[in-house]
Amino acid sequence: MIKHILISDPTLRDGNHAVAHQLTANQIAIYATAADEAGVPIVEVGHGNGLGASSMQVGLALEDDVTMLETARKHLSKSKLGIHVIPGFATIKRDLIRALDIGVDVVRVASHCTEADITQRHLGFVRERGKEAYGVLMMSHMAPASVLVEEAQKMELYGAEGIIIMDSAGAYLPSDVEEKITALVNGLKVPVGFHAHNNLGMAVANSITAIQSGAKILDGTARGFGAGAGNTQLEVLIAVLERMGYFTGIDFYKMLDASDIAEREIMPVIPVIKSESIVSGLAGVFSGFSKHVTRISKEYQVDQRDVYRELGNRKVVGGQEDIIIEVVMDLVRKKK
Amino acid sequence: MIKHILISDPTLRDGNHAVAHQLTANQIAIYATAADEAGVPIVEVGHGNGLGASSMQVGLALEDDVTMLETARKHLSKSKLGIHVIPGFATIKRDLIRALDIGVDVVRVASHCTEADITQRHLGFVRERGKEAYGVLMMSHMAPASVLVEEAQKMELYGAEGIIIMDSAGAYLPSDVEEKITALVNGLKVPVGFHAHNNLGMAVANSITAIQSGAKILDGTARGFGAGAGNTQLEVLIAVLERMGYFTGIDFYKMLDASDIAEREIMPVIPVIKSESIVSGLAGVFSGFSKHVTRISKEYQVDQRDVYRELGNRKVVGGQEDIIIEVVMDLVRKKK
Numbered sequence: 001m002i003k004h005i006l007i008s009d010p011t012l013r014d015g016n017h018a019v020a021h022q023l024t025a026n027q028i029a030i031y032a033t034a035a036d037e038a039g040v041p042i043v044e045v046g047h048g049n050g051l052g053a054s055s056m057q058v059g060l061a062l063e064d065d066v067t068m069l070e071t072a073r074k075h076l077s078k079s080k081l082g083i084h085v086i087p088g089f090a091t092i093k094r095d096l097i098r099a100l101d102i103g104v105d106v107v108r109v110a111s112h113c114t115e116a117d118i119t120q121r122h123l124g125f126v127r128e129r130g131k132e133a134y135g136v137l138m139m140s141h142m143a144p145a146s147v148l149v150e151e152a153q154k155m156e157l158y159g160a161e162g163i164i165i166m167d168s169a170g171a172y173l174p175s176d177v178e179e180k181i182t183a184l185v186n187g188l189k190v191p192v193g194f195h196a197h198n199n200l201g202m203a204v205a206n207s208i209t210a211i212q213s214g215a216k217i218l219d220g221t222a223r224g225f226g227a228g229a230g231n232t233q234l235e236v237l238i239a240v241l242e243r244m245g246y247f248t249g250i251d252f253y254k255m256l257d258a259s260d261i262a263e264r265e266i267m268p269v270i271p272v273i274k275s276e277s278i279v280s281g282l283a284g285v286f287s288g289f290s291k292h293v294t295r296i297s298k299e300y301q302v303d304q305r306d307v308y309r310e311l312g313n314r315k316v317v318g319g320q321e322d323i324i325i326e327v328v329m330d331l332v333r334k335k336k
Numbered sequence: 337m338i339k340h341i342l343i344s345d346p347t348l349r350d351g352n353h354a355v356a357h358q359l360t361a362n363q364i365a366i367y368a369t370a371a372d373e374a375g376v377p378i379v380e381v382g383h384g385n386g387l388g389a390s391s392m393q394v395g396l397a398l399e400d401d402v403t404m405l406e407t408a409r410k411h412l413s414k415s416k417l418g419i420h421v422i423p424g425f426a427t428i429k430r431d432l433i434r435a436l437d438i439g440v441d442v443v444r445v446a447s448h449c450t451e452a453d454i455t456q457r458h459l460g461f462v463r464e465r466g467k468e469a470y471g472v473l474m475m476s477h478m479a480p481a482s483v484l485v486e487e488a489q490k491m492e493l494y495g496a497e498g499i500i501i502m503d504s505a506g507a508y509l510p511s512d513v514e515e516k517i518t519a520l521v522n523g524l525k526v527p528v529g530f531h532a533h534n535n536l537g538m539a540v541a542n543s544i545t546a547i548q549s550g551a552k553i554l555d556g557t558a559r560g561f562g563a564g565a566g567n568t569q570l571e572v573l574i575a576v577l578e579r580m581g582y583f584t585g586i587d588f589y590k591m592l593d594a595s596d597i598a599e600r601e602i603m604p605v606i607p608v609i610k611s612e613s614i615v616s617g618l619a620g621v622f623s624g625f626s627k628h629v630t631r632i633s634k635e636y637q638v639d640q641r642d643v644y645r646e647l648g649n650r651k652v653v654g655g656q657e658d659i660i661i662e663v664v665m666d667l668v669r670k671k672k
Contacts, residue, residue, distance in 0.1 A: 173544075173579065200575060201572040202541060235611065236536060263610075273559075273569055274599075275596055281575075
């Protein structure tokens with residue numbers, strides 16, 4: 001049994017969600033240095049929504065992609081530099097070529113869990129350029145295991161060297177993770193990975209369940225820094241994996257140091273599980289909705305928990321934030 | 337299969353650890369009212385170390401036991417009022433009689449996991465007085481399952497109507513919980529319960545594992561408010577239990593309200609998992625040691641992580657804080 005787990009650390013990418021994409025070049029330099037020192041295999045950097053995503057619509061990043069990637073590149077020696085790429089945000093010509101030229105080592109091409117098709121050209125391009133390419137299925141709780149396997153098999157065909165499913169809404173319990181990871185491991189030749197969010201307090205437990213179900217890749221961030229209730233807390237994950245006999249190559253004490261540094265230097269607050277995170281996790285709604293839901297619910301004096309439930313019923317995904325106002329208006333009418 | 341889970345909420349007792357026992361009567365009134373409104377079955381109140389524990393040695397509480405219990409009693413109508421009682425801190429004559437006279441409904445008599453003997457008189461007295469009595473085995477990670485069963489059986493014999501094991505150091509992984517709870521469920525006639533801490537990010541997952549292994553009682557606190565890395569976050573636990581088809585009698589939305597109120601009114605900070613919590617959890621050291629470890633390690637410039645590891649090797653328990661200085665001195669000598 002192979003006991004080695006590949007860790008990818010999106011503190012400087014998913015964490016950017018937690019600060020409205022305002023991470024500074026200096027903060028990126030500081031954490032990249034600490035993570036490199038700890039031996040983190042892959043350090044993912046960028047706007048919360050990945051390469052080319054900085055915009056009025058999803059949020060303007062403080063630093064542009066070039067600055068973020070060049071800064072990280074300069075401070076990583078052992079660690080590989082990774083990026084998150086959603087085709088639609090990131091074009092090959094404008095964004096991807098430049099990123100590879102800066103020296104990105106690992107590209108994760110991501111789509112909604114039922115839209116693997118859109119990743120074909122990007123995955124193919126990265127492989128042609130001789131860089132590592134992974135496929136990512138976001139909001140994976142919205143598709144049954146059989147569909148995830150089909151979509152992942154497409155990505156494998158396009159050249160993905162591994163498939164990571166994301167629990168973008170923090171909706172999974174361990175039994176869900178077990179079912180989906182097992183199906184993917186059985187249906188794919190390439191390694192499978194898992195990216196958790198902590199809305200239901202299960203990020204570490206779900207990550208461990210993924211490994212016990214055959215996954216070989218896990219994502220985690222310092223202090224869980226990330227969207228909404230946060231990600232899997234990496235330094236906790238390392239501790240638990242080590243105790244269970246798994247090997248990550250990360251130095252545990254130095255990872256604790258890196259997370260202390262991250263807490264002090266880059267995090268205005270450490271993620272905790274607020275009431276709205278629990279409700280959005282239960283409803284399976286992406287945390288990117290939260291600030292809009294809070295604002296609009298308050299404005300029209302409806303219970304934001306009801307808004308999340310209805311959004312969950314309507315199976316909304318990122319980009320459909322306009323539906324919030326529709327749901328709120330329906331609730332206002334019902335109240336009358 | 338009985339799907340009902342009895343929830344006991346020590347926000348106003350274990351949470352007192354998080355504020356050096358400085359909860360005010362007003363704060364107790366506010367949270368007790370909210371928890372009662374949510375239908376929390378048992379609200380546990382008092383000094384972090386329980387009845388009669390306020391002292392220079394373990395920390396002086398802001399309010400005395402009578403004030404805390406009378407205040408809570410006045411604001412609980414549906415919820416039962418519970419207390420944590422460690423014989424040695426709490427005497428029958430001075431403390432327990434008075435607490436029962438104030439109207440405490442549920443008494444949990446606790447000992448170190450290998451010292452159930454000391455609970456006999458207290459458990460017997462509570463049963464004589466016709467109140468609910470439970471036995472609690474603290475620091476339960478320090479004894480093998482067979483020993484826990486023996487100790488729990490003693491408590492059962494003394495009249496305990498249920499046995500709760502505490503993961504006081506936050507040292508358990510789900511496999512540990514499964515082993516111990518299964519053994520206790522098989523070895524006892526009375527219901528078994530579990531009280532978690534979140535040092536390894538496993539409080540919710542471990543609590544669920546306890547239930548799946550046959551436990552019928554769980555402890556949880558609003559936002560996880562409690563010693564060290566905190567307890568099982570109650571409002572998250574309720575969400576997960578409901579989704580899994582269990583029934584607690586607690587209104588989920590009102591529990592979210594209660595936790596929002598707790599966050600706003602009683603918690604200076606929400607518990608998060610700091611580096612030292614991970615290390616103390618791995619080492620199996622009670623979180624009560626943490627402030628002393630930090631202070632003495634800093635004073636003598638040794639790595640507090642090494643101090644925790646050595647304290648874990650020496651299997652220290654609460655009350656043995658003097659050993660910290662001994663351990664630190666050994667590390668100083670080794671450094672030279």
